[in-house]
Amino acid sequence: MLHGRAEEQAEIDRLLDGARDGRSGALVLRGPAGIGKSALLAYAAEQAAGMRVVRGVGIESEAALPFAALHLLLRTGLDRIHALPDAQATALSGALGLRDAPPDSRFLVGLATLSLLSELAGDGALLCLVDDAQWFDQASMDALVFAARRLDADGVVMVFAARPDFPATGLPERRLDGLDDTSAAALLPADLPPQVRERLIRESDGNPLALIELPAALSPEQRAGRLSPVGAMPVADRVQEAFHAQVAALPEPTRTALLIAAADGSGELATLVAAGASLAGLEAAERSRLIEIRGSTVGFRHPLIRAAAYQSAPVTARLAAHRALADALTSATSVDATDRRAWHLAAAAFGPDEDVARRLEEAAGRARDRGGHAAMAAAYERAAELTADPVRRSARLAAAALAASDAGLMGRAAGLADRATPDLDDPAMTVALTQVRAHREVESGTPLAAGRIILDAVPRVAAHATEQATWLLVEAVRCAWFAGDAPVAEQAVASLQELPALSSRVSTAPPGHLGTSTHALVGQAVGLTRLLSGDIAGGADRVRRVLDSPALVGLGVPGLTFTAGACLPAGRAALCEEIAARVVADCRASGMIGWLAFALQDQGFAQGLLGRYGEATATLDAGLRLATDLGHQHRVTHLTCCLAWVLAHQGDVAGCRDRAEEGVRQADGRGLVVAATIGRWALGRLELSLGNADAALEQLAAVPPGGFGVLCAADEVEAAVRSGRSDRARQPLERYLTWARHVRQPASDAVALRCRALVDQDETHFVDAVRRHEGDGNPYERARTRLAYGEWLRRARRRADARAQLRGALETFDRLGAELWAARARAELRATGDVPAAPRKAGDPLSVLTPQEREVVRLAAGGASNRDIAAQLFLSPRTVGYHLYKAFPKLGITSRSQLATITRAASGE
16 A cells, blocks of 8 residues: 555556546656655556556666667567568667667667557557666667657556656656655554654655665664664665665675676576576575565665665675676677676776777677667777777777767767867867767757867868868858858858868869769858858859759758758748758658758748748647757757747737747857847747837847848838838848849849838839739748738728739738738728628638648648658657547548548648
């Protein structure tokens, strides 16, 4: 019976009842050792009648073995791997060492884990219990948390028990505190004197394990209340001291058996016996309730017992136990056994040992093959600690840093990189360390700092590796672009022009041996730098010429992502959407999840620029969820501002303001100038749609004039004119006219004419603008122009002419779902004496769906199966089916075959 945990028990009951009804859920139970987390997991297992239950327990010594914990958790269900989509089955089998096929991505393993849990639930329900989650290896925990965040209609419940600092952002949690006095008293022996009971309750701070274990450790005098029952040490230390005393009282063979079991991580009885643990000693430890033996598996009753058994032994005995375990694993042939042997040898080493370091390096290679980047980092780091040669030690630290970065452990990666010797003449190592430090700064610090890190490192790379130096410098320009910093970009371009293979050719000459695609990136970098520096004409012209050339053929995902971003300041939203869509498809197919969030950002924003707001919201929402999972704060901030920009067009005033203000605050604090620009642009457009010209001008005037800010100049012109401050329209007008003249796009040419018409009050420009908009692919800007022209005509008392323009604007705004702009057009029509139709919902039939439902429907309409959709959207097939089940009645359809017609209507076909 549990005491004092009624609320937690009720929460578990609610989750189990939901799973039986087909709903999924997750819960993290946090608290210090002994607080009752394991007891609540046992309660959940007892209440899971009719459900399948899988359990896993984290072991600290296993934390460096990739996917070891996941293997133990799923071992009873591995016969169902064949039911997963091929790519997922291959990835999970490779990760668990079941086949020689390395997974493409740790997130693909997470998706496979989600699918397997859903498969194990079958038509019923599944309870997944994870105890001591803080000791799970990072690869296993990444996969499980990834799955837990995506549970929906699978009938799966996941409950994690972990220490307070366990990272599980985005999962529901309960923090367990000590029991109240009444509940605590119920756990104490009834024969204790009142003063002893009160002292134990107070000193234990309500910790259940302390309340259960400490009374047994009391001497007769303490039980009688004649001596202080406990000391002044923390609760966990008191309990562990009690376990120390229990271990110390055991016979030597039992202590030896416990030490070997504590030093081991597998819990395999055969391995323990082979290493010298006697069966009699293990049986004695079980009789003392210190361990439990189930079949051929040995487990400690509590992690503090394991710690007490290990720490109470002298260091010579601990080293001997690890050597014995390594010897016991000598004849084993499995990958896990080979890796365990390497780690036991490392634990037995007390000085540099190149042979053991080499074995750990080999273990790191095997971890890489299985996608266990965190384990790979740990192995390289320990190998470096056992390495005497400073050059080799730094190389291993560099490898550890790169692996930690790939695992998303940016703080750890940077710490490892800082420990490597910085002045070694090894270009490959310098590039790796530079990428690690820059990546950490881009996603967790500031992109400007990342650009400077790259510039500092390039001189050590350029003389030996021109290709790598070129890519680093292009990346420095990208960092400077996001930071809005012209000097860093200019320094990077100057360094590009000094590279031997690029000297005198970077601007005009045909590409050399670096390849046309690399030179295309260099050309884009030069153009973006000129835009940042205020050379709008030269920058826009340079980027346009690169985008119009065939040099983009052959670019991989990183290069295409850079190109998609460069399309936007070149006025090429349609090309940006096309390239980003290709990158999204490539990333989903290959599992390059880090780049996927970036590509979804560009694709969604381009869809918004093209007036496809429903698609944009769904795309950006998917990117935001993914970036949040990855912990990429820069991307989260940027996507938040992009979503605010789309919401401004859809008339979601509160949603736009909340997201934009939070996004701008985060962006300003991190030096993310492009993100802050998009957030302020969102607020400016929102205020313009509401008719608040002064407020709009305040937001738009705060946008830096160079770089990405040139895209906002047209709105700044209109805000200045409508606020009665035409003098403040001249500079943004000149910027926008110069930019439009050099990007040479029909939409930007038309908007430029609209801006001139507003400033000069010249109808000729309005007429030309409307004509230039024909067929430009930007219905929103066309409607804005017709609205501005209609307003001008009404004020000129030409009501009939005004009505024609205003009706056209209204029809487009209504179709796009731009409700606030439609309201402005209606108000203007009424002022002409017209009676416009009542507001109606957007012509987009998918607007009734949630962003995730919309994505599922879009893919289903294209003929994708539920399994294919699940693989692309990182959901389980059952959840995909659930989303379709909810979407059909919303759309008024009854079959999958009707989806194609609906989606064509949504895209305006």
